[in-house]
Amino acid sequence: MNTAARVVSFLFHPLLMATYLFGLFAWMLPLALSPLREEGHGRFILIIFSITFAMPALAMGIFRSMGTINSVMMHSRRERVIPFLFTTALYGTLTYMFYTRTGVRFDDNLFRFMLIIDALVVIGTLLTLFWKVSMHSLAAWGFTGIVLALNRLTEDGSLLYPLIFSLVVTGLVMSARMQLQAHSLREVTAGAIAGLLTGFAGMVILF
Incomplete structure (x- = not known):
């Protein structure tokens, strides 16, 4: 069971x-x-992967080698603060660069989705200053909140199956985090509530 839980935790980090x-959007909702x-979607997703996953992951390794964190798993709340603040700054910088250097405007769909993702990261970081909530749960439910709102906006219901899939995944993620004893039920639930509210509210406000 622990092996399966680790696989789930990694796949849906x-x-x-x-x-x-953004991969889902490129595939099913290019608008x-x-x-x-x-034709630029593939390059964009590669950039997103590099900056929002590869660079923070590399930074975690550097923080580990410097002794800032004891493990890349960051078991304690306190050792999560600096890496989370770094990640927040990285996501914010990415959004700022796209806004200032690519010509995207505030009312463009892409920019508004980036703002919602930034909001999820900021909320997660702020909560971590006081409580070790589950970022896996927050991110998974933030994703679900966005897709839920989008499915309501699309007239053909084309995102219904991705929504069902995301709901299944969120359940698996929450179970995996508790199976690994990485978080308590309260921490996983708090992450779920924060993620769902932030993702859905961001869609309602910006769209």
């Missing part, structure tokens, strides 16, 4: 959720990535 979300042209 919080830092991968942005890549999965969500406007003003990018479809």
Whole structure:
């Protein structure tokens, strides 16, 4: 069971959720990535993966070698603070660079989705200053909140199956984190509530 829980935790790591979300859009809802042209979607997703997953993952290794954190698993709340603040700054910088250097505007779909992802990261970091909530749960439910709101907005219900899949995944993620004793039920539930509310509210406010 622990092996399966570790696989689930890795496959649906919080830092991968942005890549999965934009990958879903490129595949099923290209309009969500406007003003990018479809031929540029692959390059964009590669950039997202590099900056929102690869770079933070590399930073975790550096923090580990410097002794800032005891393990890349970051079992205690206190050792999560600096890596989370770094990740927040990285996500914010990515959004700022896209806004200032690519010509995207505030009312473009792409930019608004990036703002919602930034909000999820900021909320997760702020909560971590006081409590060790589950970032896996927060990210998975944030993804679900976005897809839930989008499915309501699309007239053809094309995101119904991705929504069902994401609900199954969130259940697996929450179970996996508790199976590994990485978080308590309260911490997993708190992450779920924060993620769902932030993702769904961000969609309602910005769209």
